[in-house]
Amino acid sequence: MAFEKLTSAQPQVIQLLENSIRKDRLSHAYLFEGERGTKKFEMAQYLAMRLLCTSDDKPCGECHNCRRIKHRTHPNVYVIEPIKNTIRKQQVIDLQMEFSKTSVEPGPKVYIIRNIEKINLQAANSLLKFLEEPTSHIHAILTTENLNRLLPTIISRSQIVSFTSVPDTIIKEELVEEGYPEEASSIVSRLTNSTTDAFDIASGDFFIDVVDLVKEIYNIVNTQEESVIIYFQENSSIIYQDSETNNLFLSIMVLYQKDILNYYMGDMNHIVFKNEMNTIGSIAKVKTKNRLIDELEHMLSLQSRMNSYINKNLAYDNMLLSLEKRVSNG
Amino acid sequence: MAYKALYRTYRPNSFEEIAGQEHITRTFKNALKNNKIAHAYLFSGPRGTGKTTIAKIVAKAVNCEHAPVSEPCNECDICKGIDNNSVTDVIEIDAASNNGVDEIREIRDKVKYLPGLGKYKVYIIDEVHMLSTGAFNALLKTLEEPPKHVIFILATTEPHKIPATIHSRCQRFDFRGISVPDIISRLNTIIEEEHIGIETEAIKVIAEAAEGGMRDAISLLDQVVSYSDTDVQVDDVHAIRGTVSNDRLLQIANAIYKNNSVEAITVLDELVAIGKESQRLVENLIKFYRDLLIFKNTRSSEESQLLFSKPEFLSLADKASNNLVFFYIDVLNKARNDMKFTNNAKLYMELALIKMVDKVEKQEIVIEDEFSSLQRSIKALQEQLSKVESMKTEVKVIEKVVEQPKEEIVMSKEVISEAFDATQSFGTVNATPEVKQKEVVEAKEEQSEEPETEESSDLDLFSLPEEEFEEIEEPYSTYDIRLVEDVLNNGDRETKIRLNKRWFDIERYVEPEDLQYAKLISSGRVVATNGSLMIIEYPAPSTCNRMMKDEIKKKIAKLLSDFHESELDYLALPTEVWKEKSGEFLKKWKEDKDRYITLTPIEHPGLKEIKTVHHEVEDMTPDSVREAYNMFGKDNVKVRKGE
Numbered sequence: 007m008a009f010e011k012l013t014s015a016q017p018q019v020i021q022l023l024e025n026s027i028r029k030d031r032l033s034h035a036y037l038f039e040g041e042r043g044t045k046k047f048e049m050a051q052y053l054a055m056r057l058l059c060t061s062d063d064k065p066c067g068e069c070h071n072c073r074r075i076k077h078r079t080h081p082n083v084y085v086i087e088p089i090k091n092t093i094r095k096q097q098v099i100d101l102q103m104e105f106s107k108t109s110v111e112p113g114p115k116v117y118i119i120r121n122i123e124k125i126n127l128q129a130a131n132s133l134l135k136f137l138e139e140p141t142s143h144i145h146a147i148l149t150t151e152n153l154n155r156l157l158p159t160i161i162s163r164s165q166i167v168s169f170t171s172v173p174d175t176i177i178k179e180e181l182v183e184e185g186y187p188e189e190a191s192s193i194v195s196r197l198t199n200s201t202t203d204a205f206d207i208a209s210g211d212f213f214i215d216v217v218d219l220v221k222e223i224y225n226i227v228n229t230q231e232e233s234v235i236i237y238f239q240e241n242s243s244i245i246y247q248d249s250e251t252n253n254l255f256l257s258i259m260v261l262y263q264k265d266i267l268n269y270y271m272g273d274m275n276h277i278v279f280k281n282e283m284n285t286i287g288s289i290a291k292v293k294t295k296n297r298l299i300d301e302l303e304h305m306l307s308l309q310s311r312m313n314s315y316i317n318k319n320l321a322y323d324n325m326l327l328s329l330e331k332r333v334s335n336g
Numbered sequence: 337m338a339y340k341a342l343y344r345t346y347r348p349n350s351f352e353e354i355a356g357q358e359h360i361t362r363t364f365k366n367a368l369k370n371n372k373i374a375h376a377y378l379f380s381g382p383r384g385t386g387k388t389t390i391a392k393i394v395a396k397a398v399n400c401e402h403a404p405v406s407e408p409c410n411e412c413d414i415c416k417g418i419d420n421n422s423v424t425d426v427i428e429i430d431a432a433s434n435n436g437v438d439e440i441r442e443i444r445d446k447v448k449y450l451p452g453l454g455k456y457k458v459y460i461i462d463e464v465h466m467l468s469t470g471a472f473n474a475l476l477k478t479l480e481e482p483p484k485h486v487i488f489i490l491a492t493t494e495p496h497k498i499p500a501t502i503h504s505r506c507q508r509f510d511f512r513g514i515s516v517p518d519i520i521s522r523l524n525t526i527i528e529e530e531h532i533g534i535e536t537e538a539i540k541v542i543a544e545a546a547e548g549g550m551r552d553a554i555s556l557l558d559q560v561v562s563y564s565d566t567d568v569q570v571d572d573v574h575a576i577r578g579t580v581s582n583d584r585l586l587q588i589a590n591a592i593y594k595n596n597s598v599e600a601i602t603v604l605d606e607l608v609a610i611g612k613e614s615q616r617l618v619e620n621l622i623k624f625y626r627d628l629l630i631f632k633n634t635r636s637s638e639e640s641q642l643l644f645s646k647p648e649f650l651s652l653a654d655k656a657s658n659n660l661v662f663f664y665i666d667v668l669n670k671a672r673n674d675m676k677f678t679n680n681a682k683l684y685m686e687l688a689l690i691k692m693v694d695k696v697e698k699q700e701i702v703i704e705d706e707f708s709s710l711q712r713s714i715k716a717l718q719e720q721l722s723k724v725e726s727m728k729t730e731v732k733v734i735e736k737v738v739e740q741p742k743e744e745i746v747m748s749k750e751v752i753s754e755a756f757d758a759t760q761s762f763g764t765v766n767a768t769p770e771v772k773q774k775e776v777v778e779a780k781e782e783q784s785e786e787p788e789t790e791e792s793s794d795l796d797l798f799s800l801p802e803e804e805f806e807e808i809e810e811p812y813s814t815y816d817i818r819l820v821e822d823v824l825n826n827g828d829r830e831t832k833i834r835l836n837k838r839w840f841d842i843e844r845y846v847e848p849e850d851l852q853y854a855k856l857i858s859s860g861r862v863v864a865t866n867g868s869l870m871i872i873e874y875p876a877p878s879t880c881n882r883m884m885k886d887e888i889k890k891k892i893a894k895l896l897s898d899f900h901e902s903e904l905d906y907l908a909l910p911t912e913v914w915k916e917k918s919g920e921f922l923k924k925w926k927e928d929k930d931r932y933i934t935l936t937p938i939e940h941p942g943l944k945e946i947k948t949v950h951h952e953v954e955d956m957t958p959d960s961v962r963e964a965y966n967m968f969g970k971d972n973v974k975v976r977k978g979e
Binding site: 022 | 383430432433462556558565575577610611612687691
């Protein structure tokens with residue numbers, strides 16, 4: 007079967023959909039909700055294929071219909087994606103026009119709206135009526151990464167299907183299988199929930215450099231042999247080159263800090279930087295728990311502010327200084 | 337025909353079937369029966385509360401062949417026609433898609449044509465808040481004075497977005513969220529009709545999860561039925577909703593309470609591993625603590641929440657203090673806000689758990705809690721101690737009385753007062769200083785002499801038999817409860833009001849040198865009086881002690897009497913004591929309104945119980961005698977009637 011990965015990633019969703027079809031209780035509107043990289047759109051296509059596939063083992067992924075759905079050329083499957091980050095009213099009206107006509111091909115009609123949270127208010131409201139009482143044999147599949155940003159009236163009109171994030175361990179295993187080192191794999195697996203993203207990060211040009219930078223920073227924080235700020239000034243050029251590397255650096259800092267906290271609490275299983283046990287241990291001995299928590303919160307808030315216009319140099323200096331201090335103010 | 341979602345299949349067809357919203361269905365039934373239908377209605381309320389449904393029922397009822405009726409028959413051609421959208425007299429407009437002026441103009445133009453089949457043309461305009469301003473204004477005129485055969489029903493979830501001019505032209509109906517029991521009973525009807533196997537607990541979980549939206553509830557039921565292979569279990573509902581079962585929440589809450597962060601995080605890991613999202617978990621936990629707080633403070637059992645029946649929950653509610661729960665909720669709320677802007681939600685969750693287990697703020701709260709509980713127990717101990725003390729003195733008195741009843745009756749204060757009462761009755765009230773002097777000398781002499789001899793001479797005064805001796809009425813002490821009883825039983829409301837009216841004027845009335853007393857007076861207030869004696873309430877016991885001091889009391893009583901032009905005496909009581917006593921009085925009074933009510937004695941650690949004799953009598957105690965008391969101690973002095 008062509009959808010093994012989908013089945014293993016989202017067994018509950020598959021169960022729900024298969025049971026619904028078997029019992030002939032397929033809803034007219036589904037809302038697929040889950041983090042990035044949880045294969046929501048793949049699942050939507052899977053459902054469309056499942057409904058339109060012509061072979062016995064549904065969906066085969068190989069028959070004419072399936073292939074056309076995959077290539078988005080099937081006339082019964084209508085996909086709406088945000089244009090310039092929004093879904094406009096015109097798109098919804100086009101959809102309604104399209105679906106008010108008799109279909110060219112037999113079988114149910116399916117429309118998929120990706121990232122429904124990007125829909126603007128007018129468009130969302132025009133969708134409401136159509137969503138609630140469509141003409142027969144129409145199935146709506148909406149996908150979203152953030153349920154909280156949707157209108158409650160949209161949510162209540164559809165069946166919500168929660169997609170679970172891919173567990174860290176699975177991502178890690180896949181990376182290790184591909185020949186990435188153990189430590190790097192477990193770092194990457196904590197950074198993302200999507201396997202594709204994970205491979206991108208792990209194979210990135212600067213990944214190893216950034217990890218080394220973080221390790222060295224904490225090493226200096228521990229030994230206090232030289233100033234972290236000066237070391238950072240001299241070696242940090244790689245993280246300023248683009249925002250992605252920048253975010254990566256901060257995420258790894260967060261991971262390391264979390265490790266120290268884990269060590270402090272005696273939670274050894276969750277430590278990611280297993281090779282750095284000595285440094286982690288001796289930092290954990292010096293600092294108090296509250297300070298570790300405060301530092302971690304500081305990093306996290308910095309992380310969320312990174313996308314706004316702030317002076318990154320100063321922000322990092324500030325962060326490193328607070329890490330370096332032997333006696334905390336608070 | 338494709339499968340139709342349950343919430344569409346079970347859209348109610350009559351007012352009877354509608355869950356909740358009695359205030360609306362009743363209005364409509366009566367209006368329809370009496371043929372008093374307005375030309376424009378505005379329905380507002382949250383999602384899934386029946387706005388569109390009631391609009392459709394109204395449309396059917398007014399056009400039904402049997403009209404006027406309170407319910408549509410659902411059998412005549414018109415009703416059926418409306419159900420399958422074949423009657424052109426009922427026009428459903430999606431205002432969100434048709435929100436321009438042009439669409440509204442079209443309505444305006446078509447309104448004048450008569451209905452085809454029924455009596456009325458019913459325009460149901462859904463999501464009316466999406467109309468543009470121009471469209472609203474274009475509608476105004478038509479809405480105010482439509483032709484006789486037209487009814488407008490506007491439905492919206494956001495009534496605040498609708499101009500006031502529209503509001504004032506419509507009859508407005510506010511739809512409420514549907515209560516959990518109502519949802520449950522409706523779900524049960526559906527379950528019976530559809531022959532669905534489902535656990536009762538699962539129904540409850542669904543109803544609670546719907547948060548007042550019937551469509552949400554039925555939708556969820558639909559989904560759960562589709563999901564599960566056999567009968568629906570509670571876990572299926574949780575799996576579908578992505579929520580966390582109460583048991584797991586309890587597990588985390590208990591781990592946090594026990595300050596075991598590793599355990600809490602392990603549970604979190606397990607939950608994440610089976611596919612629960614951190615965001616959901618935070619929301620669940622917040623709701624859990626909210627329930628805990630509500631249960632803790634109200635002990636409401638009528639709310640049929642499943643959670644409230646778990647023993648672990650009950651014990652947790654007993655243990656955790658309000659402050660602690662507030663702190664937890666604060667931490668979780670912050671975590672929830674932070675999570676929205678990150679892809680690292682789990683980390684925030686872990687951090688929140690760690691913070692809940694030990695953070696400086698929490699330690700402060702814990703210390704505060706311990707402190708207050710310590711305070712409470714100390715207070716309780718003190719009370720017990722003072723009780724024991726008072727019992728001790730009582731015991732002593734009794735012992736004394738029992739031990740040496742006949743010879744050497746040491747004069748306790750009671751006896752002194754008795755002596756003076758006796759003296760009074762003998763008519764030697766105005767004893768001259770010389771006489772007093774003699775008395776003292778005699779008293780001294782007697783002190784030195786053997787006690788037996790004097791017994792006979794004292795006999796005429798103290799020849800009361802032993803039993804009677806105990807029965808002697810105790811004289812009034814400073815804070816004698818009998819005074820309070822007297823005032824309360826013979827309360828004079830009018831005098832009290834009169835006194836209080838001018839109460840603060842006393843500061844202006846008195847001479848400058850008495851101002852301090854006036855200030856003292858006006859810092860309290862009269863809470864009861866019987867005409868001559870009043871009870872003045874002061875916040876602090878120390879003020880009362882001061883007020884009751886002899887010289888001050890005399891002075892103040894005089895000031896008050898002069899000022900209010902009537903003979904007044906008073907008793908100063910601290911607020912706590914007054915509250916306690918008046919409460920007790922009220923309680924007893926309710927039990928039996930005719931009886932003279934007696935109260936328990938005043939006990940207050942802050943009050944100096946100056947056990948002097950009744951003030952009238954005390955006035956009579958000569959200075960010389962007092963001096964003697966000071967010199968020899970009260971117990972050793974005996975006073976005899978002068979020759």
